[in-house]
Amino acid sequence: MIFAVLIPLVFALFVPLISKFKNKVHTGIFVLFIPLGIFLYFIRFIGNDFSPLRHTYNWIPSLDINFDFYLDGLSLLFVLLISGIGTLVVFYSIYYLHVSESLGHFYVYLLMFMSAMLGVVLSDNVFVLYTFWELTSISSFLLIGYWHHRERSRYGAQKSMLITVFGGLSMLGGLVLLSVITGTTSIREMIEQIDFIMNSNYLPLILGLILLGAFTKSAQFPFHIWLPDAMEAPTPVSAYLHSATMVKAGIYLIARFLPIFVAFEWFFITVSIVGIITLIWGSYMAVRQTDLKGILAFSTISQLGMIMAMLGFGTEAAIFAAVFHILNHATFKGSLFMIAGIVDHETGTRDIRKLGGLFTIMPISGTLAIFGTFSMAGVPLPFLNGFYSKELFFGSSVKLVEGTDGFAQVLSTAIPYLAVFGSIFTFVYSMYLFFGVFTGPKKFELLKKKPHEAPIGMLISPIILVLGVIIIGLFPNIPNGTLLAHATGAITNSTMEPYHVHYWHGFDFKPFQMSLIVVGLGIILFLTLKKWSNIYDAIPGKLSLNKVYDKLIQKIDDISASITNSYMTGSIKLYMSIILLAIIAVTFTIMFTTGGLSSISFDDLEEVKVVDIAVVVIMVLAALATIFVNNKLALILITGIVGFGISILFVIFRAPDLALTQLVVETVSMALFLLAYYHLPELRKREETIQTTTTNTILAVGMGLLITLTGIAAHSSNWFDKISDYFIETSYKLGGGHNIVNVILVDMRGLDTLFEIVVLGIAALAIYGLIKVRDNKEAK
Template sequence: MFLAAVLLPFVAVLLVPWLVPVLKRRTGWVLSLLPLALFVYFAGYLSQVAAGSPVEVHYAWISRLGINLSIYLDGLALLFVLLITGIGFLIISYAAGYLGEQENLVNFYSFMLLFMGSMLGVVTTGNLLVLYVFWELTSVASFLLIGFWFHREESRYGALKSMLITVFGGLSMLAGFILIYLMSGSFEIREILARGGDLTSHPYYIPALILVLLGAFTKSAQFPFHIWLPNAMEAPTPVSAYLHSATMVKAGLYLLARLTPVLGGTPAWFYLVSGIGLLTLCYGSFMAVRQTDLKALLAFSTISQLGLVTALLGFSTELAVAAAVFHIFNHATFKGALFMVTGIVDHETGTRDIRELGGLRQKMPVTALVAGLTAFSMAGIPLLSGFVSKEMFFSSSLSLPAQGLAGWLFPLMAVFGSIFTFFYCMMFVFNVFGGKPTETPAHPHGDPWVMLWPPLLLALINVVVGLYPGVVEHLLVNPAASGTLGQSVTAHLALWHGFNLPLLMSAAVILVGLLLFTRQKAVVAFVEGVQNHRFNLNVLYDRSLVWLNDGATWITKVQMTGFLRDYLVFIFLWFVLSVGGTLLYKGGLNLVTLDLSPVGPYEVVLALVLVGAALGVVLLPTRLAAILSLAGAGAVVFLFWVNLRAPDLALTQIIVETVSTVLFLLAFAHLPELKKEDAPGREKFVNVLVAGASGLLVTLLMLSGNATGLFDPVIADYYVQQSVPLGGGHNVVNVV
């Protein structure tokens, strides 16, 4: 039943082509019942999981490779499952009002359900390799949804960019998973977690950590891999609200949280994860200030907030982890609502350009209220849920075990990023809904309730949780934090902790943010000036694609010459360099224990004749002579088998050689006249060198293989011993 619930969205994809022609725009209302039902189903496990009893289901799949369909639902996984299904219900309902019938609704809802199922698979699977499969499926679904309006060049560009960056990270992560398997002996997450911090002392720890972090950082848009997320805003607004705010971009955060007990707790983890997280927080909030498109502003805002959570996971203290999972919940609610508000503004006014908007509170008062509540929650205004998690963030940064530079730099970075977060939140609310009404391409007629109720519900959640944070403390936050650290966490969430340094930091953020907002034009101009002079990662990405294409073109010109000789040289040269180089580096050749049989005069004569025949094939000037020389080489091999008393092989050899010679002679009559090959001396030298090296390497491999006993007992001895009792014959070859 549990596995069926996880896979149900994939089944629903098959129904979409049948529902849309009948229900049209109402399809979203019907399909939204699926995530709602899943939300209710999984919410039934809240008490069990909070009591410390995770759900574990195991289905054998490819057991020999350690790949099983395992389900592991603890507090951490359940938090993400409820966000995926709960936000999914609201977003799909919202999409029913946002998308018109002229859109390709079959594709849209199919891709959304594909993503939902993939994301559920990521957070519920108990096997790393299965996690990787679902992980890449989320990238595929994201690619399809970003490119939903594929007739737009910007959509195609954004889709490809997200795919290339996240798939690069996914492949790196897969390599990291393999290293974790080599360290732990298992792909099962439960078994890996049982090892705790034992893996941190393994020689593979640092490479595994870096590779896994590449996967997490690319997925969760951490600096410098954040560049795909702003371009992903070319997707329809429901996609941005669901994938690129509330769920998909948090897959990397889930991975970090899930593997914290295994990879965390080291200086490398602390400085890499926390450092990159705080850098991303500051960079994202700073760059959000200069954006004029509301979705672009929210994109950089998302980058910044993901950096905040990443930093908290890097701190890895109980308070920090509790703050991280709480802020994951908060961010999903207020950012999902803000994206939906942006969609409403665009839908009603025909523009998302902040410079063209203003005074919308008069025509859309409830929308303005929702925008204010959720934006101020993100800004950390008291009485809202974002304030509580922001206070916990400040407290965590002040209680770091690190001394020296990080001890004071990290809290300063936290304050810096929060100031600009406050600034752009003020921009979002007052530049769009405050001031005097402006002329827009379309004229709003009021609050569109068919799209407004989902963000309104999320705004109310921010208010309720802000006033009474204890409602999520015992059932969501503490179980998720316990699942992250692998030990019981009993953090206390409260709106008021008295007058302390974190409260002073919050007050400083608000005061400085207000001061900067009064000088909005000067601040934006300053940020734009910094942007214009900084190193542009997007330019580097674009140029890297050009360099990649140019490099591939050059390689193709070098390799695809149209001459068979060149292709053979490339193939055998690669064989010699890769296999021979590996053997030399690893010292894999074993000729010391080689036990050779005595060589008689017959073998010597036959070997010399065989060499002469082989040389004749390549040196004789006519095709007929070459064919006869080739037949002679086959005849010598036949005599070898006779000399070794293997009549069955000898008969097979002579039959094959006879038939082959006849076929060559038949084809010979239809071939053009053989021309003398006039190759330059350098080409002939390369031919001899590659051919000689290939032959020598194969000979050495054969001799080394005969001298090395890879199995005990030796396989050849086993067949000799068992030929009669098991096969009933003395001829081992026939028995085999």
């Protein structure tokens, strides 16, 4: 499975080379075979006898972070959507994107995103899942900002990145807590410890953090605001990311962890409330939009809210309905995004106020739109797959009251009414989308282009998706036993018998009655749209979560700028003071809180002799003298006394190699100092304030104490076996030398020494080059 995940990423490396020939062969033709091959590889697992597969590839085994790929019914459903819709999107983009576009960039980003999504849905290791999760945010950022010359594209890309990455980091916190309390990084093994997790005091915090990740990625209220702005991306991106893949990553996350949290009442309360609010708000706001992709964006938010709510219900019927709608939504919403792109491509506008009467000009596109919009609306017709999952949604909401009490019971009682209310607006915006574009008076004089039907190549992908709508609508039980039952069983962590979906249950069937109410009231609201649309002036009116986001980002920018300007003064002295103060404060704090200072011991120290004291006194006096000396030459010589004093100490403590090294380094350093100081002005004593003197004193004393205590603590600690014993035992056997230091430098750390020599050589060449450049300039 790792090959299926990484093949798009590997192929992306060759796309820039392939794109050089785009004037002869469209780059998308080569890319097309990648998702198609993945789809054909995984489709063979569909069947009644499917059983989960698991493959493990080592990555960081010491941290229990490995590529553990797990293919069950849920991941198989998403893999087929990612690769199947991906194939259709790439084929569609071949006709949608002109060769004058930066096709290399587009397909690299698209393949990167495909790999990331495949990694998310196949990963059983939580930290690998998080790695791919953030890669989806990065690649979607690049895709949304593909037309980076447009200000709105850059704005939408940044907005999606900030919100989804914020959620991703929150999710990481929840995953870390789960890993700590269960002692494993495997989702499968975590699910086996449900009772232990349910009894943990961290359960509410874990749930909240993971839900933040899911809600932000799947555009749930109030984090939905990034999705409409993401519509600035090319239509193939919108059809792929925002109907079938990225926005469903949060849905996948909730479904994957549902067995752990489903017994926790606050999971039902939180997820159901957020899902229902998102359903209502998204459908309500969709009717207000005038941009075709804006309508589809809010419609996607609404549909995602419905799926999220069903997962929140937690019952088998609701989960099956959610899985069924994930499949159905990908078919009708993917086709509608492509139709919107076709309308934009062939008319030059997506403004619904300038569109109308296109059915006679674009009959194929209009026919496809009928199936897509009516399926999305949940119109009770047997050849529309959206009706089945919508009716299952109503049915699962009606049965929620059973087995609940307290606030959960009140919520369960209200949910069916709220579901109908949100679905009414779903019907309205679906009719608004179709009839506003394809019927009514023609407004061709407002269009930038003379409208005409799209080329057949651009129509093939939406035709295939609409065929999916019809086939699933006519034969809704075909995918049940072979795919949907396995996906539902993976979520509930049990073996599921296939649900038998019926079109007709009789007039007494409550979900059917709810569907009739939706259609009836929806028709009335659609026909009277102009009369009640003024309600948007009051709700939301001038209130906007986008304004809150913009002000929050602006405030963060202002605060960041003020903080940065407070210390970025151009003073190197100030920068060094801040760095040193931070090192002193952080290191001392960590040493104090972790018991680093308590390990200091003076039991195993060498006997101090008179000669040692004499050398140290001379070094201390020399160091103090540097404070008062103003002559450059004298200052360098006094500094050298300290260095040569260290060499003498090495000799006293029987370390001739270190003494020789120190002598060489000190001699070279003095020579370089003399050479550099020759070109510097004379030192002048400056009057310093008490504040400056105090700061300098704190820095000097603090760093001195820090280095001293760190050295003593390191010498006193016995946390690990001393590595010196290993060198003593093996230096002659491995290196063939009696001088341990030489063996370490030449043999055991030979590569380190080699690279140190290389660095010095490069530095010498650079200095030589600079000198030659200066000499050449002076000669001219």
